[in-house]
Amino acid sequence: MNRADQVRAEVSGVLFTPRWVGLTAAAIAAVVLCGLLGFWQFERAQQLRHAEAAALAAPVPVASLVAAGDDASGTALGRPVVARGRFATTGQVTVANRTDAAGRTGSWVVSPLLLDDGTAVAIVRGWVADPQDPAAAVPAGEVEVTGVLQGWESFYRGATGVGAPTAISRDLVADRVDVPLRGGLVLATATAPAPATAPAPVAITVATPTPGWPLQNAAYAVQWWIFALFAVLLWARWLRDDLRRARADAAGAATPAPARSVEQT
Incomplete structure (x- = not known):
């Protein structure tokens, strides 16, 4: 019998004992249970x-x-938001050097929306090729604007000069309204009721926040999988120890007892 056959015979001789059949079944059950609990926590x-x-x-x-x-x-x-109110009849501003989806240069139309609580929020209603475009006219009446929140623009900060502004800062809008201004810009994606003519929607460039992993549940999943691995290692350790004892017992049984001398009487 070669070494591999000998090892297989030794392992089989241990594993197929009643004690090890029970231990193996218990280990398999523990691994399956811990694995399923881990996948449940992961899901x-x-x-x-x-x-x-x-x-x-x-x-x-x-x-x-x-x-x-x-x-x-x-x-x-990046959070989607909704705002209800009326657009201010004054205070609208067009921001130059903005491109549309086709790459054409034009302007963004920024209008303060007066909310029911006495504050205002800046709405980027969209893009127009010409600030005099009828689509840039301020809509009348109560509206509900849905859009995405982004921060104030900080490029060209401190720049002075004449002509249309090129960045949307808090001061640019706040100076045009006589009520407190809420932070950030709302890039409009829809207005209800929809006006007959409206600026073209601008591209949303700020991403909606991505939630992180629930660490508690993820840790529980890893914990259960570690328990499953521990059950396998414990099973293997006990098997190794029993194999060593079985080999030691076999070696002791195979060693002939020393002969006893017989005294002559």
Whole structure:
């Protein structure tokens, strides 16, 4: 019998004893149970993450994210928002040197929306080729604007000169309204009721926040898989120890006892 056959015979001789049949069945059950519990916690973590992503993607009132006088920052950036009110009849501004989806140069139309609580929020209503385009006219009446929140623009800060502004800063809009201005810009994606003519929507360049992994559930999943690995290692350790004892017993049985001398009487 070669060495491999000998090892197989030794392992089989141990594993097929009643004690080891029970230990092996218990180890398999523990591995399966821990593995399933780990996958359950992992799926739970994914469900929580998807639920949080869905919550972040649902529009919320802009007033719940940014207060008057504050700047939009952190997880507020990129959040879909909704704002209800009336566009200010004065204070609209066009921001030059903006391109549309086709690469044409034109202007963004930025209009303050007066909210029911006495504050205002800056709405980027869209793009026009010419500031005198009828589509840039301020809509009348109560509207509901849905869009995405982004921060104030900081490039060209401190620049002075004549002509149309080229960046949307807080001061640019705040100086045109006589009510407190909430932080950030809302890039409009829809207006209800929709005006007969409206600027072309601008491209959304700020991403909706991505939720992180629920660390507690993810840690529980890893913990259960570690328990499964521990059960395998413990089973292997006990098997190794029993094999060593079995070999030692076999070696002792194979060693002939020393002969006893017989005294002559």
